[in-house]
Amino acid sequence: MELNGEQFIAASVPVVWRGLNDVAVLGKAIPGCETIERISPEEVHAKVMFKIGPVRARFAGKLLLSDVIEEKSCSMAFEGSGGAAGFAKGRSRVELISAEGGTLVRFTTEASIGGKLGQIGGRLISASAKKIADDFFEAFAKELNPHASEITAGGAV
Amino acid sequence: MNPKIPIEMIVNGNRVQAEIEPRRHLVDFLREDLGLKGPHLGCEQGACGACTVRVDGQIVRGCLYLAVQANGKVVETVEGLTAQGVLTELQDAFMRRNAMQCGFCSSGMLLSAAELIEQQPQATREQVREWISGNYCRCTGYHSIVDAIMDVLEAQREQTQ
Amino acid sequence: MKAAAFDYIKAQSIPEVLALMREHGDDARLMAGGQTLLATLNMRLSEPQILIDITELAELKGIELSGEHLWVGALVTHTEIENAPLIKKYAPILQAAAPHIAHRAIRNLGTWGGSLVYGDPAAEWPACSIAVNATMVVRGLQGERRIPARDFFVDLYTTALAPDEILMGTEIPLANAKDVFSFQELARRHGDYAVAGLAAVAKKTSQALSDCNFVFFSVATTPVAAVQAQNLVNGQVVNAELITAAVAAARAEIETMEDITNSAAAKSHLVGVLLERALKKMLAD
Numbered sequence: 001m002e003l004n005g006e007q008f009i010a011a012s013v014p015v016v017w018r019g020l021n022d023v024a025v026l027g028k029a030i031p032g033c034e035t036i037e038r039i040s041p042e043e044v045h046a047k048v049m050f051k052i053g054p055v056r057a058r059f060a061g062k063l064l065l066s067d068v069i070e071e072k073s074c075s076m077a078f079e080g081s082g083g084a085a086g087f088a089k090g091r092s093r094v095e096l097i098s099a100e101g102g103t104l105v106r107f108t109t110e111a112s113i114g115g116k117l118g119q120i121g122g123r124l125i126s127a128s129a130k131k132i133a134d135d136f137f138e139a140f141a142k143e144l145n146p147h148a149s150e151i152t153a154g155g156a157v
Numbered sequence: 158m159n160p161k162i163p164i165e166m167i168v169n170g171n172r173v174q175a176e177i178e179p180r181r182h183l184v185d186f187l188r189e190d191l192g193l194k195g196p197h198l199g200c201e202q203g204a205c206g207a208c209t210v211r212v213d214g215q216i217v218r219g220c221l222y223l224a225v226q227a228n229g230k231v232v233e234t235v236e237g238l239t240a241q242g243v244l245t246e247l248q249d250a251f252m253r254r255n256a257m258q259c260g261f262c263s264s265g266m267l268l269s270a271a272e273l274i275e276q277q278p279q280a281t282r283e284q285v286r287e288w289i290s291g292n293y294c295r296c297t298g299y300h301s302i303v304d305a306i307m308d309v310l311e312a313q314r315e316q317t318q
Numbered sequence: 319m320k321a322a323a324f325d326y327i328k329a330q331s332i333p334e335v336l337a338l339m340r341e342h343g344d345d346a347r348l349m350a351g352g353q354t355l356l357a358t359l360n361m362r363l364s365e366p367q368i369l370i371d372i373t374e375l376a377e378l379k380g381i382e383l384s385g386e387h388l389w390v391g392a393l394v395t396h397t398e399i400e401n402a403p404l405i406k407k408y409a410p411i412l413q414a415a416a417p418h419i420a421h422r423a424i425r426n427l428g429t430w431g432g433s434l435v436y437g438d439p440a441a442e443w444p445a446c447s448i449a450v451n452a453t454m455v456v457r458g459l460q461g462e463r464r465i466p467a468r469d470f471f472v473d474l475y476t477t478a479l480a481p482d483e484i485l486m487g488t489e490i491p492l493a494n495a496k497d498v499f500s501f502q503e504l505a506r507r508h509g510d511y512a513v514a515g516l517a518a519v520a521k522k523t524s525q526a527l528s529d530c531n532f533v534f535f536s537v538a539t540t541p542v543a544a545v546q547a548q549n550l551v552n553g554q555v556v557n558a559e560l561i562t563a564a565v566a567a568a569r570a571e572i573e574t575m576e577d578i579t580n581s582a583a584a585k586s587h588l589v590g591v592l593l594e595r596a597l598k599k600m601l602a603d
Binding site: 182185201209217221222223272287290 | 320323324326353356357359360361373397417421422423508509
């Protein structure tokens with residue numbers, strides 16, 4: 001499954017970069033995030049309750065950063081185990097581009113979902129991932145700009 | 158936390174009482190607790206139809222129905238319906254048409270077919286095929302099953318003329 | 319696979335349900351027909367602490383004529399809709415759609431309300447409820463409110479129902495002699511999730527259609543009405559030229575979503591195919 005997109009956030013590049021690297025901010029922005037812990041500068045562990053439709057699957061996830069260019073871009077490898085529900089694995093590349101009034105966050109993601117969730121949920125994996133990404137960016141933007149009302153144009157394609 | 162719940166139901170004409178975990182579905186209860194091996198478990202997701210049983214006169218997926226939900230209800234499996242003679246014409250037709258090989262789908266097929274014959278006595282071959290598409294058969298290729306059901310429908314239509 | 323253990327309670331009243339929902343929050347699941355819920359639990363895609371069986375609640379049952387509306391309670395099963403004379407007379411598109419839902423054994427238990435509140439993109443009832451201009455009646459601890467079907471389906475598996483609310487049923491304006499409809503569902507096998515579908519309802523006076531609702535399902539994350547196509551057709555005599563224009567409008571306006579069966583482009587193509595067939599059928603009726 002692929003998920004690529006561009007999200008405009010009304011905050012400067014340094015603020016967005018800091019936010020993306022701040023586990024406290026991520027913990028509030030990731031939908032269903034229950035716990036999040038930075039293990040090292042490159043590694044973050046999190047427990048996320050994945051809630052979509054009838055599904056409630058708790059994933060124990062690991063995020064590994066690499067190819068980090070400060071305030072510009074980084075790669076991420078992630079994997080998560082959802083117990084009986086299944087597992088997920090993938091990689092993502094995130095780029096921050098300065099834009100008028102804020103930052104354009106450009107991301108490309110490739111992921112595979114296996115186990116029951118992959119089998120049964122397969123037909124809606126892309127739509128679900130897009131919704132999670134949209135929900136994440138909405139919450140993330142709110143964390144950075146608690147006084148701003150909405151994020152404008154953008155989203156996953 | 159999850160205490161067992163006392164239930165009482167009529168299964169194949171007999172009053173049954175038990176105390177069971179809420180999560181136990183009806184087919185596991187029938188097969189494991191009551192020894193009624195007629196209904197089978199295939200997918201446990203409601204897709205294959207092997208678990209089809211009758212509750213209060215309607216077919217249901219026994220794997221998508223909790224035993225506790227059957228409290229106060231009338232449950233019938235292929236064993237009970239055979240004893241009552243409700244399935245005799247269908248069973249004869251199945252045998253004549255070789256509509257059963259391994260038999261795994263047959264209990265579900267018979268119960269599904271019985272409801273069709275009762276509810277849609279004017280069903281065409283196409284409607285029969287659509288109706289039983291919720292019961293998977295891995296052996297016969299379905300034609301013989303459809304033939305058997307059509308035999309019974311046609312005989313019934315002839316009789317009522 | 320077997321479900322994880324849970325507690326079970328058969329609720330006797332709506333206040334009891336609302337209190338339990340408040341007490342347990344997302345640890346509780348309401349069970350009506352259970353045809354989606356129990357499959358989900360069997361696969362351990364969800365492990366709730368408690369199931370609240372709402373099938374005893376009389377206020378959620380029944381298909382009744384009530385003044386200017388047809389009331390369809392949330393607990394009405396798909397089979398009941400398939401067979402009800404009141405549905406045939408006052409909301410015939412529902413009776414046309416019902417046989418497309420899964421298979422008979424599932425229809426005997428699955429409910430109108432259950433399908434509406436799950437809001438699966440491929441489900442028939444959400445699209446049909448919009449096509450018949452239904453109003454959802456919901457109740458929570460704050461009281462009762464009414465939500466038009468077209469505002470009910472907000473996002474993927476997300477409706478306007480608040481976490482502490484329960485769907486009581488829907489009020490459906492009565493169809494009359496002028497009503498025509500077309501229900502279509504394309505699926506690889508009968509009973510499969512739809513590849514693309516259209517619930518179309520309109521009023522017909524000689525060869526012209528008005529009050530058109532062309533509601534597509536399984537082409538996006540929620541049911542989607544082809545508003546431009548509707549506006550184009552409303553009040554016009556339906557001829558080949560209008561059909562071509564409406565088809566083009568629908569294909570242009572609807573942002574389709576790919577899924578496991580088809581690309582977004584293929585879905586757009588099917589949007590046009592279904593609309594053309596629907597218009598021709600409604601013209602001929």
